[in-house]
Amino acid sequence: MNYFSLVERSRLERRIVVVATYAAFALALLLAPYGKADGLLWLRAAAIGLAVTGAAGYAAILGYSKRFAVRSQRCEHVVPDEREAAVRDRAMARAYTVVAVATIIGGAWMWIAADDPRHWTPRTGTDWFEVLVVTQVVMGSLPQAMIAWGEPDADEGTDGVMVEGLQ
């Protein structure tokens, strides 16, 4: 078994990787501002470590879902069959809906809270960088994460031919 591949992993393990990836990115973003203070180098190191962990999970999720995503007819071994194409299209549609709704809510929040210093809105370059990172991570990985989350275990379907009562 390739320990860095999700292909042979159970659905539970894949779901753990998906949750850990997003949690690592979220924690890294939360910790990063505190790590800027002098004397809190360990926080900065933790934020970097979490970001690297998140990036590793991100790569694993993309790698697992490659079979569903590649459309090239020249790569027959990774061309999705009709069910996989349907799963991919459904995941992309759902991810688009999530991103579209989140964008509308985010835009509305910025419009409402932009002039109110009590509420957080992106104001500095660092803030906007964080928004960009979150947008990139979510838009880049959500369809694949949905596929990794929902696909059955690899050994479902490799059974033999035994059917009760038949010889």
Add this chain to the structure above:
Amino acid sequence: MGETKPLLYNRITVLRAERGLSRQAVAEAIGVNYQTVGYIERGDYFPSLDLAFRMSELFGVPVEMIFSRRPFEPLSVAQLRMNGNG
């Protein structure tokens, strides 16, 4: 959550068993991932007409012997009826 009843019944499990074919072998023969065969068998995915005909060719039986909108009767009962004993 109640289990939803499939709208398309199939005999793929029985046909595979009769011919000694694993899902992997069926998948390779009809050009899909083996998990897709499992999805179709369980009624979780309804195949396209093209895929249904590929299965029909593989098993050597008409499509309507593999898929049906109504529950299938056992093959043994159908055979008895065809022989005029049922």
